[in-house]
Amino acid sequence: MTLVHWIIPIRLVDLLEIALVAYVLYKLYQLMRGTLAVQIFLGVMAIYLLQVIVTALDMTMLRRFFSALSEVAVLAVIILFQPEIRRLLVMVAQTPFLRRFVAAPVREEVINEVCAAVAEMSRLRIGGLIAFERSTGLRHYIETGTILNARISRELLLTIFYDKNPLHDGAVIIRNQVIAAARCILPVSTSMKLSPHLGLRHRAAVGLTEQTDAFVVVVSEETGTISVAQQGELISNLTAAELCTLLIEALEARPAVEVEEETSVNLQS
């Protein structure tokens, strides 16, 4: 045994644990950065520090108060950090290994229709919000809108978002290669990282991706700008071609023949 090992008996498992804790803390920091959760976290830390001081000084009454508080602390932390915990779990489910079990492949033809519609909407300054379901189910949001279960086409998307159409408000949600619903209400992001000039359409796009692993496309009615939201981040000023590439990558889209072959193999097995 070396001198270092004799003084500090560090095992391989300890190093692994340190690395895991550091990784989880870093991911938590990434999730909380720019949100109200940072202030809440600092508040929780201040209360914890106070409890340590009270215990060290043996202040009986305050110690009783803090021990009563600590009984509900776990529940309080879960309630206070609910959005961050949800995002963390979504991030875990998004790892390529787990995604393989839940995400259905998308046909490239579907992406092409969406991109063609978005390009036209951008040119004509028709505002739009299109969310693609991935491994997190969007049923909750689909149910806030008008159920369509319609085959995707450029014409249908343009018709939906045409501003004289009663369905144009809110978001279209795409699930299993079809337009599941239109006029859906998405959660609005309150992130302070976003530009204060962003309106509700863009904030709703980001909001959904903070709580789920959906991929959301936004077309600005004001400027015609095409943006996408993913994992709580917004990428703006895209061309239709760039959007197409991003969609194919994010949804792992493949030509229809390949998808159908895979589906029939899955059904047979």
Ligand SMILES: Nc1ncnc2c1ncn2[C@@H]1O[C@H](COP(=O)(O)OP(=O)(O)OP(=O)(O)O)[C@@H](O)[C@H]1O
């Ligand atoms: N929570 C929501 N869920 C879905 N759609 C929403 C939500 N909030 C607003 N919208 C849509 O956004 C539209 C209003 O967009 P607003 O002008 O505030 O946003 P914006 O981000 O500035 O977009 P634009 O550049 O198109 O104006 C509404 O008419 C509605 O269709």
